Amino acid sequence: MFEIVVITVIKVSVVMMAILTGCAYSTWLERKVLARMQNRVGPTYAGPFGLLQPVADGLKIIFKEDLVPKNAEKVMFALAPIVTFVPAILTFAVIPFGADRILFGHHVKMVISDLNIGVLWIFAVTSLGIYGIILAGWSSGSKYSLMGGLRASAQMISYEVSYGLSIIGVIILANTLSLTEIISKQSSDSIWFFENWYIWKQPLGFFLYLTCAIAETNRAPFDMAEAESELVAGYHTEYSSMRFSMFFIAEYANMLAVSSVGAVLFFGGWNGPVLPSILWFLIKVFLFMFFYIWLRATFPRFRYDQLMSFGWKVLFPLALLNTMVTAGFKMIK
Amino acid sequence: MTLDLVIFIISALTAIFGALMMIFQRNPVASVMYMILSLVSQAVLYMQLGALFIGAVLIIVYAGAILVLFLFVIMMLNLRQTEDMDSDSTPISKLAKFLVSGLLFLEMLFVVRGSYFQSSVETGLLSPQIDDFGSVESVAELLFTTYLYPFELTSILLLTAIVGAVVIARKPSNEDPVEILPFDSDDDEFKSAKAAE
Amino acid sequence: MFEVFFPILFLFVLAVVIALIMSGLSVFIGKRTKLGKKDEPYECGVEPVGNTKEPVPVKFYMVAILFILFDIEVIFLFPWAVISDRLGMFGFIEMVVFVVILLVGYFYILKRGALEWD
Numbered sequence: 001m002f003e004i005v006v007i008t009v010i011k012v013s014v015v016m017m018a019i020l021t022g023c024a025y026s027t028w029l030e031r032k033v034l035a036r037m038q039n040r041v042g043p044t045y046a047g048p049f050g051l052l053q054p055v056a057d058g059l060k061i062i063f064k065e066d067l068v069p070k071n072a073e074k075v076m077f078a079l080a081p082i083v084t085f086v087p088a089i090l091t092f093a094v095i096p097f098g099a100d101r102i103l104f105g106h107h108v109k110m111v112i113s114d115l116n117i118g119v120l121w122i123f124a125v126t127s128l129g130i131y132g133i134i135l136a137g138w139s140s141g142s143k144y145s146l147m148g149g150l151r152a153s154a155q156m157i158s159y160e161v162s163y164g165l166s167i168i169g170v171i172i173l174a175n176t177l178s179l180t181e182i183i184s185k186q187s188s189d190s191i192w193f194f195e196n197w198y199i200w201k202q203p204l205g206f207f208l209y210l211t212c213a214i215a216e217t218n219r220a221p222f223d224m225a226e227a228e229s230e231l232v233a234g235y236h237t238e239y240s241s242m243r244f245s246m247f248f249i250a251e252y253a254n255m256l257a258v259s260s261v262g263a264v265l266f267f268g269g270w271n272g273p274v275l276p277s278i279l280w281f282l283i284k285v286f287l288f289m290f291f292y293i294w295l296r297a298t299f300p301r302f303r304y305d306q307l308m309s310f311g312w313k314v315l316f317p318l319a320l321l322n323t324m325v326t327a328g329f330k331m332i333k
Numbered sequence: 334m335t336l337d338l339v340i341f342i343i344s345a346l347t348a349i350f351g352a353l354m355m356i357f358q359r360n361p362v363a364s365v366m367y368m369i370l371s372l373v374s375q376a377v378l379y380m381q382l383g384a385l386f387i388g389a390v391l392i393i394v395y396a397g398a399i400l401v402l403f404l405f406v407i408m409m410l411n412l413r414q415t416e417d418m419d420s421d422s423t424p425i426s427k428l429a430k431f432l433v434s435g436l437l438f439l440e441m442l443f444v445v446r447g448s449y450f451q452s453s454v455e456t457g458l459l460s461p462q463i464d465d466f467g468s469v470e471s472v473a474e475l476l477f478t479t480y481l482y483p484f485e486l487t488s489i490l491l492l493t494a495i496v497g498a499v500v501i502a503r504k505p506s507n508e509d510p511v512e513i514l515p516f517d518s519d520d521d522e523f524k525s526a527k528a529a530e
Numbered sequence: 531m532f533e534v535f536f537p538i539l540f541l542f543v544l545a546v547v548i549a550l551i552m553s554g555l556s557v558f559i560g561k562r563t564k565l566g567k568k569d570e571p572y573e574c575g576v577e578p579v580g581n582t583k584e585p586v587p588v589k590f591y592m593v594a595i596l597f598i599l600f601d602i603e604v605i606f607l608f609p610w611a612v613i614s615d616r617l618g619m620f621g622f623i624e625m626v627v628f629v630v631i632l633l634v635g636y637f638y639i640l641k642r643g644a645l646e647w648d
Contacts (some may be wrong), residue, residue: 001532004532004533004536005536008533008536008537008540009540010540010542011537012537012544015541016541016544016545017550018547020548037559040615061556062556062559063556063559063561064556064563065556065562065563066556066557066562072557078553080550081549081553081630082546082550082551082553084546085545085548085552086542086546086551089541089545090538090541090542090545092541093537093538093541096613102603110540112537113534113537114532114533114534114539114540115533115534116534117539120608123608150590154590154593154594157593157594157597157599158593158597161597161600161601161604162582164601164604164608165607167603168604168608168611171608171611171612172611172614175611175612175613175614175615176606176612177612177633240556241556242552242555242556242557243553243554243556246549246552246553254584263583291604301539305646308645311647312596313640313645316600316636317636319627320633323607323611324625324626324629327611327622327625328612329637330614330615330621331618331622333603
């Protein structure tokens with residue numbers, strides 16, 4: 001028991017550190033990649049290749065004034081960033097990031113918690129993430145915040161249904177809700193190490209997952225919540241300093257989370273030859289993150305009514321069709 | 334005192350605290366937040382009994398979906414601060430409130446006394462799991478074989494709810510401060526607007 | 531079960547503590563200057579017009595109701611997907627009936643135009 005406690009404390013602290021560092025460097029990556037795609041150089045002054053930019057940003061933000069608008073509802077206003085941040089972090093509790101290892105004579109599982117309802121856990125935690133956004137929009141006492149919060153929450157719930165449905169195809173194939181088992185069912189010993197990845201059997205499911213995940217995390221081209229040309233900055237218009245940056249940390253943590261879940265469900269998680277398993281996992285997550293940024297550089301923003309009808313009239317029927325066809329094929333076999 | 338007991342006491346007290354604060358709050362949005370707090374702690378209690386699936390569903394459906402609807406309704410009616418709800422209630426309705434809540438309390442007492450879980454089986458998040466109890470597989474097994482008809486009837490219930498929601502949302506009324514937009518092209522207002530164009 | 535839930539518990543506590551520290555940092559460290567106009571809600575530099583007391587359109591409520599209904603459907607699909615192999619053809623037909631009944635509702639919504647945004 002004591003052994004478990006010690007291992008847990010170390011493991012959770014390391015993962016937490018990794019998430020926060022990952023979030024910080026995702027901002028750097030985004031700025032650098034976007035700059036390259038637009039023929040600019042991006043951050044260069046702070047450290048080599050601008051690598052110290054996230055640190056500089058963080059320090060600067062901490063020393064900024066924390067503004068609370070006069071007609072804000074103070075308690076809710078303070079609560080909103082925390083309510084956004086905590087669910088974003090909790091998603092990582094069930095994501096396996098490497099194969100089991102023996103470290104210092106102890107058998108260590110490379111996952112925080114091997115919960116046997118892992119997929120449901122992710123779904124549950126994602127559904128709680130919406131409250132921070134509604135609260136922020138509601139409590140700020142500003143029109144832009146309210147509109148941004150409302151739009152964001154309506155968008156998130158519209159895409160959450162299809163998000164859940166797109167995962168069900170994988171569950172039908174794997175017959176389990178545990179992420180560790182889903183990964184082990186995708187492993188393969190042959191030279192074609194990727195032959196059992198679910199992306200081959202669930203191409204439509206993957207497309208749906210990706211689209212809904214981008215909408216769930218409020219990213220371009222679905223970044224209706226913070227459409228700066230219409231709503232200033234959406235639900236976090238009135239926030240400043242560290243509270244403002246907490247929304248951003250939560251957004252990047254959410255992006256990392258859906259990227260990891262996508263890698264686990266459709267790309268075999270940490271499975272891969274030669275390289276260590278953790279590295280494989282990080283490579284897959286990195287590719288997802290790169291894709292996110294690439295999308296932002298490529299696509300213009302959807303119009304709000306297009307976005308809602310796309311979610312309900314295209315993605316939802318497609319996701320349902322994908323589920324039933326997958327089940328039907330499995331019955332025939 | 335085991336860690337399990339500590340978790341139980343904390344989450345049970347939080348659930349009760351959340352429920353009480355939900356009632357006593359004047360601000361409806363704060364009420365909803367307290368209700369979420371209460372529901373999440375109840376989900377922890379379910380999980381302590383080994384019912385992982387039910388706990389997850391409680392969070393997904395209640396905390397994650399139904400309370401979003403509550404929030405939207407509160408925003409739709411724009412209830413920043415509730416007025417004194419009690420001012421226009423007659424003595425009879427006051428009495429009825431006390432009677433009904435008293436009855437509910439008694440009922441709850443009986444249920445707790447005649448509780449099914451009086452065995453000495455050790456339950457808790459941190460104790461070993463009992464067989465397959467409460468797992469997704471066992472719930473699914475029951476739901477799709479023994480309770481097949483209730484399951485299929487649920488879909489009829491949901492269908493009714495869908496129809497009801499659509500009908501209520503498009504019914505225009507004059508006292509209602511909420512702006513209701515014409516859904517249908519056969520709406521008179523819409524037609525006349527079109528004709529004017 | 532200890533090794534399953536203790537880490538989640540610890541992660542939760544750690545996340546809350548970090549969130550509290552982060553949102554507290556600027557409150558204590560950041561400097562403060564008091565200016566009357568600074569506390570006004572942001573409106574591109576002009577005097578704020580109107581307020582946030584406007585009621586929200588009924589469409590959002592509609593979306594929330596539809597979300598609940600279809601969310602419940604998804605919740606039923608999860609356990610079914612886990613044991614779909616064991617249930618076999620019978621379970622498949624069972625779910626097809628369930629989904630078809632809900633699809634009737636879905637097409638009704640489409641027909642009445644409840645998903646139209648202006």
